[in-house]
Amino acid sequence: DTAVSQTPKYLVTQMGNDKSIKCEQNLGHDTMYWYKQDSKKFLKIMFSYNNKELIINETVPNRFSPKSPDKAHLNLHINSLELGDSAVYFCASSPGQVLTFGSGTRLTVV
Amino acid sequence: AQSVAQPEDQVNVAEGNPLTVKCTYSVSGNPYLFWYVQYPNRGLQFLLKYITGDNLVKGSYGFEAEFNKSQTSFHLKKPSALVSDSALYFCAVRDTGKLIFGQGTTLQVKP
Numbered sequence: 001d002t003a004v005s006q007t008p009k010y011l012v013t014q015m016g017n018d019k020s021i022k023c024e025q026n027l028g029h030d031t032m033y034w035y036k037q038d039s040k041k042f043l044k045i046m047f048s049y050n051n052k053e054l055i056i057n058e059t060v061p062n063r064f065s066p067k068s069p070d071k072a073h074l075n076l077h078i079n080s081l082e083l084g085d086s087a088v089y090f091c092a093s094s095p096g097q098v099l100t101f102g103s104g105t106r107l108t109v110v
Numbered sequence: 111a112q113s114v115a116q117p118e119d120q121v122n123v124a125e126g127n128p129l130t131v132k133c134t135y136s137v138s139g140n141p142y143l144f145w146y147v148q149y150p151n152r153g154l155q156f157l158l159k160y161i162t163g164d165n166l167v168k169g170s171y172g173f174e175a176e177f178n179k180s181q182t183s184f185h186l187k188k189p190s191a192l193v194s195d196s197a198l199y200f201c202a203v204r205d206t207g208k209l210i211f212g213q214g215t216t217l218q219v220k221p
Contacts, residue, residue, distance in 0.1 A: 043200065044211075045208045090154070101146075103153045104153055
């Protein structure tokens with residue numbers, strides 16, 4: 001009964017590949033997010049969706065494309081992966097103030 | 111723009127001693143402030159929040175935080191630290207539909 005689940009947990013891929021990370025929440029929240037945590041543990045917002053509508057896009061390269069087929073899902077597709085994309089990506093959801101986070105996807109680009 | 115700062119990269123305390131993890135904020139208007147904890151290889155877990163009301167906020171696992179408007183601070187505290195409290199702690203502020211996080215403070219509690 002995981003509240004926010006992300007798959008895969010680990011992803012190792014070569015530069016130039018395209019990959020997707022999936023996120024699902026069963027909390028009934030209207031808003032979902034993608035955050036990136038870099039090697040120094042710094043967390044930065046990437047995107048936010050509210051009821052399938054994009055509401056925040058924080059100057060992320062357009063190689064990153066979020067997709068929300070319904071309000072319980074927010075997937076992240078990344079084209080032409082670069083070494084600098086290596087990070088932990090966290091999905092989160094929220095009914096308002098408090099965010100509930102998934103356990104993260106560790107992406108390693110080699 | 112709203113921001114928070116955590117001036118300490120690491121805090122070391124002995125088990126049983128009180129702990130404080132510092133956070134200062136810079137906001138326009140009334141701040142909505144949060145503390146989250148991240149255990150190794152896990153996602154962030156919500157500890158507590160300040161929206162309005164009492165300056166002393168109580169949260170999960172015996173943690174509390176004190177909102178101080180004059181010092182623009184929101185320090186996280188616990189009267190008696192446990193080894194299991196060792197983790198990475200993030201202060202955050204709400205800004206137009208998202209949370210802005212501080213850089214994180216690693217808490218090490220030694221037995």
